[in-house]
Amino acid sequence: MSRKRRNFTAKLKSDLVLELLKGEKDLNSIATENSIQPNLLRNWKKEFLDKASVVFDDSREENIREKLDEERKEKEAYAKKVGQLTMQVDWLKKKSTELLGSDYESKFSPKPFDD
CATH class of the missing domain: 1.10.10 (Arc Repressor Mutant, subunit A)
Structure with missing residues (x-):
């Protein structure tokens, strides 16, 4: 059973x-x-x-709101930073292709952790 x-x-x-x-x-x-x-x-x-x-416990509710606001602001800051870094990487790839040619990556040593 x-x-x-x-x-x-x-x-x-x-x-x-x-x-x-x-x-x-x-x-x-x-x-x-x-x-x-x-x-x-x-x-x-x-x-x-x-x-x-x-x-x-009245302080519990205030602490939760503060923590949620902090987490939201932190996530927004990370998202902004990721967006900025993505734009920079894309720009660098574009300029590298323009200046060094499409096979510019083969001219450098391989990435250390690239599979």
């Missing part, structure tokens, strides 16, 4: 843990009703309680 791996949504997990925390039903009855192992439900409860303080 093969067992299919089940994926549980965050909403389902949080609903089950909240139901458990309310205390109206015990852990085993909730686990049985939802065909879940009790240990899995215990782990979800522990994870839920460990991360509960994040809900009230």
Whole structure:
């Protein structure tokens, strides 16, 4: 008999843990009703309680926005630099072809890491 791996949504997990925390039903009855192992439900409860303080952490949201803005600016700077370097390489290839001929690369030693 093969067992299919089940994926549980965050909403389902949080609903089950909240139901458990309310205390109206015990852990085993909730686990049985939802065909879940009790240990899995215990782990979800522990994870839920460990991360509960994040809900009230106001600085977290500001830090995320700042980090995203920094990453976006950094990516834009890299894209600009790549564009500039690409233009320079294209210009150099064009000028090399004009001045030295189309076989200018054969006049120089091979590239060190060229396959």
